[in-house]
Amino acid sequence: MQERSGTEVVIVGGGFAGVGCGKGLADDDRVRVTLVDQNGYHQFQPLLYQVATAELAGRDMTFDHTDVFNGQDRVTLVRAEAVAADLDQRSVTLADGTTLSGDYLVLAAGAQPNFFHTPGAREYAFPLYSLTDARRVRERVLQLVADASAKPELIDEGALTFVIVGGGATGVEIAGALSELIHDVLPHRYPQLAVAGARIILVDVGRALLAPFSDESHEYAAKQLHRRGVDVRLGNAVTEVARDHVTLRDGTTIPTHLVIWGGGEMAAEIAGNAGVGQGRGGRIDVRPDLSVPGHPRVFAIGDVANIPFGDQGALPQLGSVAQQSGAWAARNILGDLDGNGRESFHYRDKGIMAMIGRKAAVAEIGPHRHELHGRLAFAAWLGVHAELLANAGAELKAFVAWAEEFYFRPHHRSAELLDPAQVELPRIHWQDGK
Numbered sequence: 001m002q003e004r005s006g007t008e009v010v011i012v013g014g015g016f017a018g019v020g021c022g023k024g025l026a027d028d029d030r031v032r033v034t035l036v037d038q039n040g041y042h043q044f045q046p047l048l049y050q051v052a053t054a055e056l057a058g059r060d061m062t063f064d065h066t067d068v069f070n071g072q073d074r075v076t077l078v079r080a081e082a083v084a085a086d087l088d089q090r091s092v093t094l095a096d097g098t099t100l101s102g103d104y105l106v107l108a109a110g111a112q113p114n115f116f117h118t119p120g121a122r123e124y125a126f127p128l129y130s131l132t133d134a135r136r137v138r139e140r141v142l143q144l145v146a147d148a149s150a151k152p153e154l155i156d157e158g159a160l161t162f163v164i165v166g167g168g169a170t171g172v173e174i175a176g177a178l179s180e181l182i183h184d185v186l187p188h189r190y191p192q193l194a195v196a197g198a199r200i201i202l203v204d205v206g207r208a209l210l211a212p213f214s215d216e217s218h219e220y221a222a223k224q225l226h227r228r229g230v231d232v233r234l235g236n237a238v239t240e241v242a243r244d245h246v247t248l249r250d251g252t253t254i255p256t257h258l259v260i261w262g263g264g265e266m267a268a269e270i271a272g273n274a275g276v277g278q279g280r281g282g283r284i285d286v287r288p289d290l291s292v293p294g295h296p297r298v299f300a301i302g303d304v305a306n307i308p309f310g311d312q313g314a315l316p317q318l319g320s321v322a323q324q325s326g327a328w329a330a331r332n333i334l335g336d337l338d339g340n341g342r343e344s345f346h347y348r349d350k351g352i353m354a355m356i357g358r359k360a361a362v363a364e365i366g367p368h369r370h371e372l373h374g375r376l377a378f379a380a381w382l383g384v385h386a387e388l389l390a391n392a393g394a395e396l397k398a399f400v401a402w403a404e405e406f407y408f409r410p411h412h413r414s415a416e417l418l419d420p421a422q423v424e425l426p427r428i429h430w431q432d433g434k
């Protein structure tokens with residue numbers, strides 16, 4: 001590494017939180033930042049289901065760190081996986097054995113799917129947490145539709161049965177978008193597709209969709225999914241995932257070749273390799289100033305942390321929490337350097353929202369949860385996500401084009417994104433070699 005001077009800050013993870021922290025430090029000439037990320041780009045997770053359902057290309061929701069930090073020469077980008085962290089030394093070990101250490105260490109490695117030890121889920125379910133995941137879902141849908149179109153008898157083997165695990169925002173959003181893809185878009189490409197045989201089943205162990213939202217929003221989401229033909233099964237659970245079926249807790253077996261896992265998340269692996277106690281969801285419990293207890297110059301921010309939130313426990317795993325906590329950690333580091341001390345993190349609550357489909361969204365705005373449904377909620381969703389994108393230093397062009405297309409030409413998709421020839425997944429093995 002090049003010779004450096006000043007306060008060294010090593011950040012692990014270049015998502016909302018890591019980028020927020022890096023940008024908060026990049027302009028201060030007392031600081032040098034090393035940002036380590038396994039991908040080298042920021043993946044904008046709120047747009048993952050749009051990639052999974054062929055509404056957006058992957059390139060439209062990933063932002064290269066070299067562009068995000070363009071011209072900021074106090075930031076060094078390292079594309080590598082950090083496999084362990086030593087909080088006493090404020091260092092991380094990379095997959096190739098290199099060690100990076102700093103005056104400050106910031107853990108911002110995000111989350112990973114939590115399969116809750118469900119047999120077969122890790123092997124056969126399709127999570128939706130990364131660009132790679134989203135592409136795999138899209139490719140599997142295209143494979144299944146192409147196969148079912150060529151051989152309608154495969155529908156009995158579950159070729160058009162899609163099971164979604166989890167009725168939180170991820171599950172509800174992907175269910176709505178998948179239904180619009182299957183019923184409204186793909187029949188134009190496959191006129192012979194027996195789309196009436198398609199089933200989208202959403203399973204959740206709880207009693208309501210979008211649990212953190214109000215009762216009105218629960219009902220609105222259920223009604224909108226019902227209208228889109230989604231079979232919502234609440235108070236049930238997927239207890240096993242196999243190559244060609246799932247089993248539910250009530251004993252039902254459903255033939256399927258695509259189980260989308262939106263059933264929960266836990267802290268990224270590095271949280272378990274940092275020699276620190278892990279709280280709920282495997283996340284690192286942090287102090288109000290976002291530092292790790294006993295390690296004042298180590299911060300944990302975003303989805304990898306449990307950030308205290310008054311008597312409500314911890315803040316939820318949201319882009320805005322991650323971005324703001326990143327900026328706040330930067331501010332506290334600069335506060336140390338200025339000798340001004342630190343402040344407890346104050347979250348500016350934008351609210352919670354989910355998009356169920358075209359013209360159907362729910363939004364509960366601000367700390368008082370002013371409730372919106374339908375087009376106004378869609379507009380609120382657009383506004384909040386445009387701001388998140390802009391704060392992350394990302395281009396808005398593709399996002400604006402997508403929003404326009406989604407609203408005015410909902411049945412249109414780029415031919416490239418619907419082309420089964422682009423599918424790289426191994427072919428599906430049907431019974432009897434069909």
Ligand SMILES: Cc1cc2nc3c(=O)[nH]c(=O)nc-3n(C[C@H](O)[C@H](O)[C@H](O)COP(=O)(O)OP(=O)(O)OC[C@H]3O[C@@H](n4cnc5c(N)ncnc54)[C@H](O)[C@@H]3O)c2cc1C
Pocket residue numbers: 012013014015016017018036037038039041042043044045046047048049080081082083108109110111128129169170268269270301302303304317318319320322323353
């Ligand atoms: C499908 C989906 C939809 C969502 N929709 C919304 C939404 O609409 N609105 C909203 O506010 N929030 C949404 N969220 C939540 C939001 O995306 C997260 O809260 C946010 O991404 C957390 O930011 P982060 O920086 O903590 O983690 P991430 O954004 O996940 O970034 C973590 C980064 O760390 C890197 N990394 C991980 N481990 C390592 C390692 N060991 N070494 C090097 N690099 C590593 C990863 O590659 C990644 O770049 C959604 C999440 C999902 C999964």
